[in-house]
Amino acid sequence: MVLPYIEPYKIKMVESIHKSTIEQRKTWIKEAKYNLFKLSSDQVIIDLLTDSGTGAMSDKQWAEMMLGDESYAGSRSFAKLEKTVQDLTGFPYFIPTHQGRAAENVLFSALVKEGDVIPGNSHFDTTKGHIEFRKASAIDCTIEEAFDTSVYHPFKGNIDLRKLEEVFQSNPVEKIPFTLITVTCNSAGGQPISMKNIREVRTLCNQYGIPLYFDSARFAENAYFIKTREKEYEHQSIKAIVKELFAHGDGMTMSAKKDGIVNMGGFIALKDPNIYKECITYNIIYEGFVTYGGMSGRDMGALAQGLQESTEFDYLKSRVDQVHYLGQKLVEFGVPVQQPFGGHAIYLDADKFVPNIAKQEYRAQSLAIELYIMAGIRSVEIGTILADRDPVTRKNRYPKLELVRLAIPRRTYTMSHMDYIAVALKNIYETRHEAKRGYDIKWEAPIMRHFTVELEKLS
Numbered sequence: 481m482v483l484p485y486i487e488p489y490k491i492k493m494v495e496s497i498h499k500s501t502i503e504q505r506k507t508w509i510k511e512a513k514y515n516l517f518k519l520s521s522d523q524v525i526i527d528l529l530t531d532s533g534t535g536a537m538s539d540k541q542w543a544e545m546m547l548g549d550e551s552y553a554g555s556r557s558f559a560k561l562e563k564t565v566q567d568l569t570g571f572p573y574f575i576p577t578h579q580g581r582a583a584e585n586v587l588f589s590a591l592v593k594e595g596d597v598i599p600g601n602s603h604f605d606t607t608k609g610h611i612e613f614r615k616a617s618a619i620d621c622t623i624e625e626a627f628d629t630s631v632y633h634p635f636k637g638n639i640d641l642r643k644l645e646e647v648f649q650s651n652p653v654e655k656i657p658f659t660l661i662t663v664t665c666n667s668a669g670g671q672p673i674s675m676k677n678i679r680e681v682r683t684l685c686n687q688y689g690i691p692l693y694f695d696s697a698r699f700a701e702n703a704y705f706i707k708t709r710e711k712e713y714e715h716q717s718i719k720a721i722v723k724e725l726f727a728h729g730d731g732m733t734m735s736a737k738k739d740g741i742v743n744m745g746g747f748i749a750l751k752d753p754n755i756y757k758e759c760i761t762y763n764i765i766y767e768g769f770v771t772y773g774g775m776s777g778r779d780m781g782a783l784a785q786g787l788q789e790s791t792e793f794d795y796l797k798s799r800v801d802q803v804h805y806l807g808q809k810l811v812e813f814g815v816p817v818q819q820p821f822g823g824h825a826i827y828l829d830a831d832k833f834v835p836n837i838a839k840q841e842y843r844a845q846s847l848a849i850e851l852y853i854m855a856g857i858r859s860v861e862i863g864t865i866l867a868d869r870d871p872v873t874r875k876n877r878y879p880k881l882e883l884v885r886l887a888i889p890r891r892t893y894t895m896s897h898m899d900y901i902a903v904a905l906k907n908i909y910e911t912r913h914e915a916k917r918g919y920d921i922k923w924e925a926p927i928m929r930h931f932t933v934e935l936e937k938l939s
């Protein structure tokens with residue numbers, strides 16, 4: 481008999497979970513204006529809001545916290561992190577920032593101008609925010625298969641080369657500062673992009689003289705999918721795949737809160753010394769001096785260690801296996817989920833789950849609220865509320881997919897937690913026909929409304 485799955489670690493410290501009742505949660509979510517971001521963590525039993533900064537650090541990372549050098553300039557911790565990033569990515573220039581969006585802010589301050597267009601594969605929300613804030617636009621060139629949850633495609637994060645070339649042809653080259661590849665593609669369901677596609681995108685970019693950047697939050701998980709799904713990489717190490725992937729780019733931004741397995745941190749890595757020089761000025765204004773950029777020495781040390789661990793095959797296998805275990809359970813229960821499963825999360829297809837709720841009444845958000853009330857599980861809407869309004873017409877943008885994301889924090893929950901989540905969803909799915917009305921927006925911010933939106937229950 482084949483020995484079963486085990487986590488490749490054991491637990492040295494535990495954190496209590498606060499249990500609660502359905503009645504309590506009904507009160508709390510109403511007080512939170514039906515916005516799951518407004519709940520306090522003690523009101524949540526299992527928190528799947530995000531896998532960002534919510535992972536568990538290893539003993540070796542905690543050891544790095546003690547070794548942290550807090551010198552303002554030229555700390556050992558900076559040198560350690562810089563070397564780790566250079567070795568891992570091959571990019572010679574490294575700039576630390578306090579998190580991923582800060583890296584975007586610094587890089588885009590140097591590269592993005594009003595009226596620019598930035599094609600890519602389903603830009604992440606903060607990325608789109610930083611682009612649109614500069615009066616530029618993000619153009620989604622993801623392959624069509626990504627928008628049908630029932631179609632199997634091993635690399636749903638791939639870019640449709642025809643869509644990309646169309647953008648290149650219909651805009652002057654000087655209006656396209658770069659193409660942006662997100663690995664893995666968060667908004668399209670944690671879906672990876674293949675090395676083959678990255679190569680092809682690079683070739684097309686070269687033809688038009690357009691640089692290529694990576695939004696790299698989950699680069700290690702993407703490398704795992706390349707290794708396990710792309711035949712020619714089957715015998716390559718994760719670190720070799722990562723190196724090859726970044727070799728196709730001119731630079732990257734990173735949210736280290738994901739595949740850095742730290743609670744806070746980010747960085748930029750670059751090929752071009754001139755862009756580096758431009759970025760460091762913005763980094764000093766927005767983030768901090770170039771050898772800390774918003775991170776303390778101990779955090780940089782822990783990140784250097786985290787990057788080593790997250791690019792180990794055993795770790796990645798257990799990570800992805802746990803996410804897929806949950807996905808498989810849901811499939812067995814008949815719950816509509818996006819397939820193939822992504823690397824960091826399972827996505828519920830709210831259009832199929834609660835078709836009785838009108839689209840204008842925010843299906844995915846309605847389902848996320850129900851999951852919280854019934855089981856204390858906090859998930860997040862990846863649907864109409866997140867998609868926000870068109871910056872010109874101010875009309876709601878209805879995305880092709882109305883999803884609820886169950887993001888699994890790294891090394892934080894066990895398989896019995898996965899069982900709890902699956903059963904909670906099975907129960908809700910069995911009573912789904914009773915759900916008929918959704919929610920209405922009472923108040924919203926002009927940009928990135930989902931974090932602070934206030935809703936009202938319709939009846």
Ligand SMILES: *Cc1c(COP(=O)(O)O)cnc(C)c1O
Pocket residue numbers: 532579580581582604606607662663666695696697698734735736737738745746
């Ligand atoms: C999380 C994330 C970001 C933003 O990073 P923060 O650390 O949250 O600021 C950008 N891009 C992608 C793909 C992400 O997942």
